[in-house]
Structures are given as structure tokens and as C-alpha cells.
Amino acid sequence: MADAALAVSLRRLSLAARFGASPAQIAALAFVALFLVAFLVVPIVRVIFVAFTDRDGSLTLVNFQDFLATGLLREAFWNSIYVAAMTVALASLIAVPLATILTRFHFRGAALIHTLGVIPLVMPPFVGAVAMQLIYGRNGSINLLLNEWLGFRIPFMEGLNGVIFVEALHYFPFILLNLSASLANIDSAMEESAQNLGTHGFTLFRRIVFPLALPGYVAGAALVFVKVFDDLATPLLLNVTTMLAPQAYLKITSVGITDPMGYVISVIMVLCSLGAMALSALALRGRDFATLQRGGGGLGRRTLGRTGNTIATIFIVLVLLIVLSPHIGILLLSFATVWSFAVLPDGFTLAHYGTVVRDSLPLISNTILYCGLAGLIDVVLGAMLAYIVLRTRLPGRRLVEQVAMSAVAMPGLVLGIGLLRTYYDVKLPFSGEPFATFWFMLVIAYAVRRLPYALTAATAALQQLHVSLEEAAENLGARKFTTLGRIVVPLMTGGLLAGFVTSFATAAVELSATLLLVTHAPDAPLSYGIYVSMQSAAGRGPGAALGVIAVVVVAIATYLAYRVAEHERGLKSRGVF
Amino acid sequence: MNAGHGVTIEHVTFGYGTTAVLDDISLDVAQAEFFAFLGPSGSGKTTLLRLIAGFGTPASGRILIGERDVTSLPPWERNVGMVFQNYALWPHMTVAKNIAFGLERRKLSRAEITKKVSDVLALVDLSAFADRRPAQLSGGQQQRVALARTLVIEPEVLLLDEPLSNLDAKLRVEMRSELRRLQRKLGITAIYVTHDQEEANAVADRVAVLDQGRIQQIGAPLELYDRPANRFVAAFLGTTNLIEGTIDGDGTFVASDFRLKGINGAPGPAALSIRPQDMTLAAPGSGIIAKVAEYEFLGSHTRYRVQLSGHALVIDIPHRHGTPPHPAGTVLGVLIDPNQVSVLR
Numbered sequence: 001m002a003d004a005a006l007a008v009s010l011r012r013l014s015l016a017a018r019f020g021a022s023p024a025q026i027a028a029l030a031f032v033a034l035f036l037v038a039f040l041v042v043p044i045v046r047v048i049f050v051a052f053t054d055r056d057g058s059l060t061l062v063n064f065q066d067f068l069a070t071g072l073l074r075e076a077f078w079n080s081i082y083v084a085a086m087t088v089a090l091a092s093l094i095a096v097p098l099a100t101i102l103t104r105f106h107f108r109g110a111a112l113i114h115t116l117g118v119i120p121l122v123m124p125p126f127v128g129a130v131a132m133q134l135i136y137g138r139n140g141s142i143n144l145l146l147n148e149w150l151g152f153r154i155p156f157m158e159g160l161n162g163v164i165f166v167e168a169l170h171y172f173p174f175i176l177l178n179l180s181a182s183l184a185n186i187d188s189a190m191e192e193s194a195q196n197l198g199t200h201g202f203t204l205f206r207r208i209v210f211p212l213a214l215p216g217y218v219a220g221a222a223l224v225f226v227k228v229f230d231d232l233a234t235p236l237l238l239n240v241t242t243m244l245a246p247q248a249y250l251k252i253t254s255v256g257i258t259d260p261m262g263y264v265i266s267v268i269m270v271l272c273s274l275g276a277m278a279l280s281a282l283a284l285r286g287r288d289f290a291t292l293q294r295g296g297g298g299l300g301r302r303t304l305g306r307t308g309n310t311i312a313t314i315f316i317v318l319v320l321l322i323v324l325s326p327h328i329g330i331l332l333l334s335f336a337t338v339w340s341f342a343v344l345p346d347g348f349t350l351a352h353y354g355t356v357v358r359d360s361l362p363l364i365s366n367t368i369l370y371c372g373l374a375g376l377i378d379v380v381l382g383a384m385l386a387y388i389v390l391r392t393r394l395p396g397r398r399l400v401e402q403v404a405m406s407a408v409a410m411p412g413l414v415l416g417i418g419l420l421r422t423y424y425d426v427k428l429p430f431s432g433e434p435f436a437t438f439w440f441m442l443v444i445a446y447a448v449r450r451l452p453y454a455l456t457a458a459t460a461a462l463q464q465l466h467v468s469l470e471e472a473a474e475n476l477g478a479r480k481f482t483t484l485g486r487i488v489v490p491l492m493t494g495g496l497l498a499g500f501v502t503s504f505a506t507a508a509v510e511l512s513a514t515l516l517l518v519t520h521a522p523d524a525p526l527s528y529g530i531y532v533s534m535q536s537a538a539g540r541g542p543g544a545a546l547g548v549i550a551v552v553v554v555a556i557a558t559y560l561a562y563r564v565a566e567h568e569r570g571l572k573s574r575g576v577f
Numbered sequence: 578m579n580a581g582h583g584v585t586i587e588h589v590t591f592g593y594g595t596t597a598v599l600d601d602i603s604l605d606v607a608q609a610e611f612f613a614f615l616g617p618s619g620s621g622k623t624t625l626l627r628l629i630a631g632f633g634t635p636a637s638g639r640i641l642i643g644e645r646d647v648t649s650l651p652p653w654e655r656n657v658g659m660v661f662q663n664y665a666l667w668p669h670m671t672v673a674k675n676i677a678f679g680l681e682r683r684k685l686s687r688a689e690i691t692k693k694v695s696d697v698l699a700l701v702d703l704s705a706f707a708d709r710r711p712a713q714l715s716g717g718q719q720q721r722v723a724l725a726r727t728l729v730i731e732p733e734v735l736l737l738d739e740p741l742s743n744l745d746a747k748l749r750v751e752m753r754s755e756l757r758r759l760q761r762k763l764g765i766t767a768i769y770v771t772h773d774q775e776e777a778n779a780v781a782d783r784v785a786v787l788d789q790g791r792i793q794q795i796g797a798p799l800e801l802y803d804r805p806a807n808r809f810v811a812a813f814l815g816t817t818n819l820i821e822g823t824i825d826g827d828g829t830f831v832a833s834d835f836r837l838k839g840i841n842g843a844p845g846p847a848a849l850s851i852r853p854q855d856m857t858l859a860a861p862g863s864g865i866i867a868k869v870a871e872y873e874f875l876g877s878h879t880r881y882r883v884q885l886s887g888h889a890l891v892i893d894i895p896h897r898h899g900t901p902p903h904p905a906g907t908v909l910g911v912l913i914d915p916n917q918v919s920v921l922r
Contacts, residue, residue, distance in 0.1 A: 468665035474652040475630055475659045476679030476730055486678070490669050 022480060025392055028384045033400045035381060039448050040407060043418025044270070050421065051263035063260045073247060077268065079160060080244040084228040086164045088221050091172035094319055098176050101312050103183040105304050109316055117173045120323055122554045124509035124527065125170040126233035127547040130534050131329025132166050133157055134339060141343040162238045167228045169323055175220035182216020215284050222280035226273045230411030233511040237534055244269055245413050249515065257421055266414040273409040327551065333544035352541035360529055360546060367508050367526040370439070374446035375504035379496050382454035386462050401455070408452045412512030419445055420516055439523040442514065446507035453506065454499035461495020494564050501561035505554045526550050582643030582733045583608045583766060584629060589638035591624060598624050600790040606768060611760050613769045613777040616787035617813070622770045626736050629768065630659045642733055658732030662739045664723040666711035672722050673707040679730040697729040717748050728763070735760070735767040741776065753780050774814045786810050808921055811850040818851045818890045834886035839915035850919040853880065853893035857912045858903070864910030869903050885911055
């Protein structure tokens with residue numbers, strides 16, 4: 001009896017009991033935190049620190065004065081803001097009508113719109129950029145035809161226009177997906193009760209529908225802004241260097257990692273990204289409404305008249321053609337003998353794929369190795385963190401989660417610079433090679449950058465798992481570990497797999513951090529190979545062939561993730577016969 | 578199946594941060610007793626049940642199952658079976674796999690597991706559904722699977738957390754007598770959490786009424802109804818008329834103009850609880866004079882709201898075929914038997 005009483009008091013004293021967590025869970029949280037500190041916090045802080053110090057290592061603002069005094073950099077700053085803002089505007093022009101048609105009307109082509117929401121995402125924008133030059137450029141297919149028939153050209157791809165066009169076509173799905181989710185979550189009773197009280201038409205839209213749909217739109221728009229702001233590869237491939245990301249890259253690669261200006265630009269980029277995120281969070285504070293009642297449907301749908309239907313169809317077909325053009329272009333280019341100053345290639349060949357098979361297979365196997373490892377790390381860290389956040393009361397768990405999620409707003413370029421700077425002086429045990437240029441650093445960079453995706457997927461999967469499912473297992477005699485293995489992990493499989501595939505697929509087309517961290521050609525991944533090939537006229541064919549391979553890999557992965565998610569849903573709602 | 582053990586709760590206190598959820602709870606559940614925790618939401622009844630199952634550790638006090646102190650044991654070492662409000666059936670396992678889970682943890686042989694699973698499925702009348710998944714069953718069937726999954730491990734105590742709240746009204750009444758029948762048949766100790774006083778009255782041998790983390794009264798349903806210990810219990814179990822006043826030296830209850838002789842209670846401030854059906858109506862000459870304010874015809878009885886000596890009272894009169902109700906404004910007499918009122922302090 002005395003022993004039992006002692007055990008009781010010991011148990012109550014222990015940290016573990018106080019926070020409802022076992023030592024294993026505490027260790028797991030510490031591990032995730034350590035990973036994030038080492039490969040996200042320290043590198044970023046290092047970048048910030050360098051930006052604020054002079055040659056002797058004392059704190060100074062002189063680097064920022066230099067930035068402001070340089071006309072080129074001021075121009076680059078405004079260009080970056082302009083491009084990001086215009087991309088949001090152009091992407092909205094495409095996405096808002098699509099989301100409206102999808103959620104507010106009965107429209108037969110709904111599946112087409114769903115497809116439209118995925119197609120752009122499977123092709124990295126820097127791959128599409130080259131094809132877009134060939135189609136919409138000054139001497140591309142469209143302008144050649146226009147010039148021949150009508151005698152004028154449209155500068156789709158001139159300077160910043162090209163960047164905006166390419167980015168908008170690639171990123172509009174973020175707005176489409178967020179906005180239509182938001183619209184679909186408005187309970188029809190919201191609209192009906194307003195109608196019942198005598199509201200209709202534009203007032204109904206302005207007072208009820210618009211405010212309820214706004215959170216989705218703002219979330220999507222902020223994401224597009226941040227993504228465009230830190231995209232390095234697209235401007236580089238389009239020969240636009242007067243933007244912040246290319247400037248930082250050029251400073252670091254041409255002057256060296258000691259040049260402070262690269263760091264100053266990095267700090268400004270981080271501030272802009274965080275600023276955009278904070279602004280959207282501020283605008284949405286307390287406005288993230290979930291109005292869907294039990295058994296309620298989405299917004300009421302109306303039938304389109306004949307004219308409406310025609311307009312909608314024309315709009316969707318037009319968007320589809322434009323959205324598909326980079327895909328078609330890259331496919332044509334990969335089979336083209338020569339394609340220059342012509343509407344279509346001069347002839348077709350399989351030679352480029354032959355070149356790829358002969359020279360570039362390591363690129364593909366590197367990508368699968370790096371991104372597979374990164375995806376694996378993300379799923380493990382994401383699942384551990386999601387479980388700790390949702391199922392324990394450990395202090396600091398929310399902070400670790402926020403740090404992990406902040407990677408979304410960290411430009412890849414900045415992370416790359418930070419990793420390079422932090423780990424260049426750390427030598428590997430046997431070869432003496434800097435840790436920063438070892439291929440595993442790419443895996444780490446990908447894992448850090450894509451962790452938010454896996455974490456979000458794992459959190460969503462775990463949130464759907466009512467805690468009583470675990471309690472029931474414990475009640476029937478299963479220890480924590482058995483409960484994890486038999487109940488939690490099997491029920492999270494779909495979510496974890498989706499997280500893995502998302503991390504894998506998006507890491508496969510990552511280029512910002514990759515460009516900085518690849519130093520030996522044999523260690524390079526696919527995205528790097530495409531980028532290098534696309535630099536020379538002779539390399540374009542094989543580059544396009546590699547691009548097609550990348551698109552196919554990402555498309556297959558995305559499709560698999562979708563199928564797994566569907567299967568899971570079916571399992572839970574209907575059961576398998 | 579085994580007979581199970583009683584449960585003893587000694588001075589249990591529990592809270593989250595500075596909010597106390599349970600305050601010095603003590604009670605005994607006898608072996609093979611069907612016991613209910615009854616209270617409004619937020620009263621702490623579910624928290625108390627979860628402490629018995631091991632989901633949470635009391636800040637102070639002890640919990641014993643039989644003679645065994647389980648206060649600091651993790652849930653998986655307690656051998657108490659819990660049926661969750663949402664059933665908590667695992668969607669990725671079949672009915673048979675769900676039920677076999679607890680037996681596998683107990684390292685039984687394949688053959689034993691198969692036999693016990695089919696026995697318990699027969700007990701809850703679901704033998705044909707062994708290979709279905711939970712999502713393919715109706716709410717009532719899921720409820721019985723949850724019960725079977727718990728019963729099959731032969732728990733020392735059966736804990737039921739609002740087990741019928743997700744069923745429709747008709748099924749709820751069927752299932753509660755089914756539960757009662759099974760509990761009697763197996764002779765198992767059961768603790769049932771509910772906010773529905775009718776459900777508690779129907780199934781439980783004894784009921785503990787909880788409010789704001791404290792036990793208000795423990796007793797058999799009839800005892801609680803007829804002799805409530807305080808105002809909360811009187812009002813929570815059914816409808817009642819509460820009149821605040823004082824008892825004077827010769828046993829008369831006085832509340833402004835209202836007077837009732839022959840009250841059995843010590844002098845001092847007190848409240849009377851009079852159930853609506855414990856009063857009768859008479860001609861204006863007899864009883865206390867009252868005026869009908871309004872009435873509701875409810876089928877088996879008519880509910881009158883009357884003004885009586887400055888107090889608004891509710892009186893239920895059984896309805897007999899063909900008798901018309903007394904319309905609003907009618908003046909009549911109300912008869913109150915001093916032996917049929919409860920005195921509350």
C-alpha cells in the first residue's frame with residue numbers, strides 16, 4: 001500500500017504526467033525541434049545576422065543604405081512587388097469566374113474545371129517558361145500568325161509581362177481551389193435566410209456571399225503572392241534579372257557567399273513574404289467562418305441560360321487552351337528537330353529522349369532518391385509533430401508547429417543561402433567535404449521546405465480521427481505503442497501517403513534552393529538538369545524531354561495520391577465489399 | 578462471465594488548470610449494481626467516468642475496483658470496459674476484428690478468440706454481421722457492436738458514457754431495457770452516465786446526481802424523486818413547484834400570504850417542493866383559493882398555471898374521458914396534502 005502511494009505521488013510529480021505525455025513523446029518533440037532549429041532557424045538567423053553586420057563583424061545598417069542607394073536594386077524591389085501583385089490580379093481574373101461557375105451554377109463541364117485546377121500544378125513554371133516563349137514570344141507561334149494575318153504583335157512575353165503570364169498560368173489554381181472550397185462551405189441556409197428577409201441580387205452577394213467567401217480568396221491570393229515573390233528560376237529562364245530573387249542569386253554566385261548584398265536582399269524577401277502572410281492573417285482575423293450545418297448543402301445552384309452556358313463554355317475552353325499551351329509546347333519541343341521562328345517545329349525526332357537516356361538517367365535517379373528521402377523525413381516529422389500537437393499538452397508544441405509552418409513563407413533561395421553559409425565550414429568526417437555541398441543537404445533543404453505540406457496532411461488526417469478510437473483501444477488493454485500501430489497509423493495511412501506524395505512531387509520541381517546547393521554535376525537532380533539544358537539552344541530538346549519526364553512523374557504521383565485519398569474515403573463511408 | 582467488482586471512489590478531486598471539474602467526490606458502487614451518474618452538461622459526470630477508466634489522474638483521492646487501488650494505473654491495465662458515446666468503432670476493421678481486438682491484447686489462442694467472438698455476437702444478436710464494417714451498420718447495430726466489444730473482455734466494471742444519445746427516441750427506449758436485461762443476465766457492475774433523468778430512472782438501481790462537480794444526492798430513483806435533498810435535485814428530477822419561506826414553531830410553513838399547516842420539519846427558513854401531480858382541484862369553498870391563469874391540454878393530463886396567494890404554481894390534473902378543462906379566470910380551491918411535500922433547506 002505504501003509503495004503504491006509513493007508511486008502515485010511520483011507519477012503526479014513527473015513532467016510526463018503533468019502534460020499528459022510519455023517520455024517518448026517528449027523525446028519526439030525535442031527531435032523535431034532540433035531538426036528545425038538546425039536547418040531552418042539557425043540558417044535564416046545567420047542570413048539576417050550577416051545582413052546587419054559589416055566586414056569587421058559589428059552591427060550596422062550600412063548594407064541596407066547601400067541597397068537603397070543602388071538604383072538597380074530599388075528597381076528590382078519594385079519589379080518584384082509589381083510582378084507578384086499583377087500575377088495575383090491576372091490569376092484572379094482566371095480563377096474567380098471558374099470558381100463561381102463551379103460552385104454557383106449547374107454546369108455540365110464541372111469535371112473540366114476540376115481538371116483545370118490540377119493541370120498547371122504538375123508542370124514547374126520554369127519548364128513552362130521555355131515553351132511559352134516559343135508559343136507567345138516575339139517570334140513565337142501566336143505572334144508569327146498575328147503578324148502574318150493582321151500585321152501586329154502582342155508583347156505577351158516581353159520583360160516582366162512574360163514572368164507575370166507564366167506565373168499566373170501556373171499559380172491560379174491556388175486561388176481557384178481555396179475560393180471554391182470556401183464557396184462550397186457556405187450553407188445554403190445562409191443565402192436562403194437572407195432571401196427570406198428580402199435580400200436578393202447584388203446586395204445578397206455583397207452582404208452575405210462575398211464576406212463568407214473572402215477568407216478562401218485571401219488565403220489563395222497570399223499564397224500566390226509569396227510563391228511568385230520568391231520564384232527564382234522563371235525570371236532567370238526568361239532573362240529577367242531586375243527582380244529581387246535573381247539579384248540575390250547573381251550576387252551570391254558571381255561575387256561569392258561573403259558579399260553582404262545577397263543577404264540584404266534575402267532579408268527583404270523574407271520580410272515581404274512574412275508581411276504578405278501577416279497581412280492576410282490580419283485581414284482574416286476572426287473571419288474564418290464555418291457555416292456548413294449538419295446535413296446542409298453548399299450554396300444554392302442556379303441553372304445557366306443558353307447564353308450563359310455558351311459564354312461559360314467559351315471561357316473555359318479558352319482558359320483550357322491557354323493553360324495547356326505550355327504542356328503542348330514542351331511536348332512538341334521534346335520531339336522537335338528544330339523549332340525557331342516557326343509556328344510549329346520543322347520536323348520530329350525521338351533523338352532527344354535518346355540523349356536523355358544516354359546522359360541523364362542519374363538526374364532522374366537522383367531526384368527519386370532525394371525527394372523520396374525528403375518525403376519520408378517529412379511524413380515522419382509531420383506525423384510525430386501532428387500527434388504531439390493534437391494529443392498532448394506539452395509546452396512549446398504550438399511554437400514548434402508554427403516554426404515548421406513558417407517554412408512556407410521562407411524563400412527557397414534564402415534558405416539555400418543560409419544553409420550554405422551555416423554549413424560550409426562544417427566538414428564531413430572522412431572526405432573533408434563541406435557539409436553544405438554534400439548531396440544530403442539537398443534532401444534536408446527539400447524536407448524543410450516541404451514539411452508544411454506533410455504536416456498539414458498529417459494534422460488533417462489525425463483531426464478526423466476521434467480521440468475515443470484510441471481510448472477504446474487503451475480501454476481494451478492496448479498500450480500506447482500498440483494503439484499507434486494498430487489504430488492510429490492504419491487510419492492515417494491515406495493522409496500520410498498524400499503528404500508524402502505532395503512533398504515528393506513539389507520537391508521534384510524545386511529549383512530555388514537547388515540552384516544554390518548543387519555544386520557537383522553528378523549529384524544534380526532533374527530540376528537542375530532541366531534548368532542547365534534550357535540555357536543553351538542545343539540543350540533545349542533534351543531539356544524539354546526531361547521536362548516531359550518530370551511532368552509525367554509528378555502527374556503520376558498526384559494521381560496516385562488522389563486515388564489513395566478516394567479509396568480511404570470510400571473505406572470509411574461505405575466499407576469494402 | 579465473472580461477477581465483477583464494486584467501485585469505490587474516495588475524496589476524488591480533479592481540475593484543468595484553476596477550474597475545478599470534480600470537487601471531493603466520494604461514493605460506493607456495489608457489486609452487480611446498475612449505477613447512474615446523472616447531471617446537466619458540465620456537471621463532471623463524464624469526467625468522473627473517464628477517471629474510473631483511467632483517462633486522467635485525480636489531483637487527489639483514490640479510486641478502487643474491488644480491493645484494488647487503480648488510481649495510478651494506465652487505462653490498459655484496469656480491465657474496466659467502456660462504451661463510448663460515439664461508439665468509437667474502428668472503421669478499418671470488420672465487426673469481428675473490432676471485437677477480437679481486446680482478446681488479442683490478452684493473448685488468447687486463435688480458437689478461443691473465435692469462440693468468444695461468436696458467443697458475444699450471438700448475445701447481442703448480430704451473428705450475421707461479423708464480416709461487415711462498422712460503416713455498413715445502422716446506429717443501433719453499431720451500438721450493440723460497441724457493447725459486444727466491451728463485454729467480450731469480461732471487464733470487472735462496465736462503463737457506459739451516454740450510450741443511447743445517438744439513437745432515435747424509439748430505439749433508445751428499446752435499447753435501455755435491452756441493456757438492463759443484459760446487465761442482470763451477466764451480473765456485471767455497470768455505471769451509466771446520462772443527462773436524461775427518465776433514462777436514469779428506468780435503468781439504474783441507484784443514481785448519483787451531480788452538479789458543478791459535486792454530488793448533490795445519491796439514492797434509488799424513487800427516493801430522489803420523492804425526497805430530494807436540495808433545490809437542485811428537486812428541480813432537475815422532473816417538474817416541481819419551489820416556494821421559499823419559513824417554518825414557524827407550530828409546524829406551519831409561511832411564505833407571504835401562503836400558509837400550509839402540518840409540516841414535518843424544524844422551525845427556520847425552508848423551501849417547499851410540491852410536485853404538480855400531488856395537488857388536486859376542488860370547488861372554491863375548500864382548500865386554498867386560486868385562480869387559473871392558463872392551461873395546456875397534454876393528453877394524459879392537463880397542466881394548469883394558477884395564481885395562489887401571490888405564487889404562480891403548476892398543477893397537473895389527470896384527464897378523464899369527456900371532462901372539460903377549467904378555462905382561464907376560473908376561481909377554485911387547491912388541496913395540498915402536507916405529507917406529500919418535500920421540505921428543503
